[in-house]
Amino acid sequence: MKKTTVAGLAIATLVAAASMSAWAQGDASAAAGAQAAPTTAAPGAAVPTDRQANRAMRRKVYAAIGKDKSIDAGNISVRAKGGAIALTGTVSDPAQIARVEEIAKGVPGVTSVTNKLTVKKSFGGM
Template sequence: MKVVDMLKALGVVVCVAMASSAYAQTSDATATADSAASAKAAKNATKKTDRKLGLDVRRALSKAQGFDVSNVFVKARNGAVVLTGTVPEGNQIGQAEEIAKAVPGVKSVSNKISLGTQGGGG
């Protein structure tokens, strides 16, 4: 009888050890899923911040006296702003860069705006 009781006790110990191990693996998987979720949330927050910064720069350009923003495109990534497109007057190229640099959150500006004709003329 003692052998049977000992085997039962050993079986209980093995079951407890297996259950603890399974629990540890489950919590590790949960931690991995949580960090993947937080990484995705951080990426979404960065995209939202970039989008807002681009809109802020575009809004600032549109408020500038005599500046035609219709053919100017703004892209922002982590505070770095890229301006592309065309303007009808050469002085507006530098003006666009200065306006973009003054927007809060802008760390750098890459000005790729060129001089071009706007609208059709025949």
């Protein structure tokens, strides 16, 4: 009984160690680029990661869309990756599709917009 418990713990430890090392490894080219780029941040200051920058860009686009009161942004989803914005979801009026894209393109830092918005169909069929 003790041998199986010890063996199980050893296997669990090996799996945990292997998964930690897998998470720690990154793309070699990204690591080389990160080492080559000079850092201008003050010691102790947090350097924003790509994920943080994408989240900030996404929030900026949502805020810009939300300022236009004629657009119901509740069914619009925004994804950001390196300045590229992807819009998905539904709007109530066909004119809003182009308007949302225009607003997203106007946000500083946005390099491209992929618009996959559709018009929400009414339940009445009219």
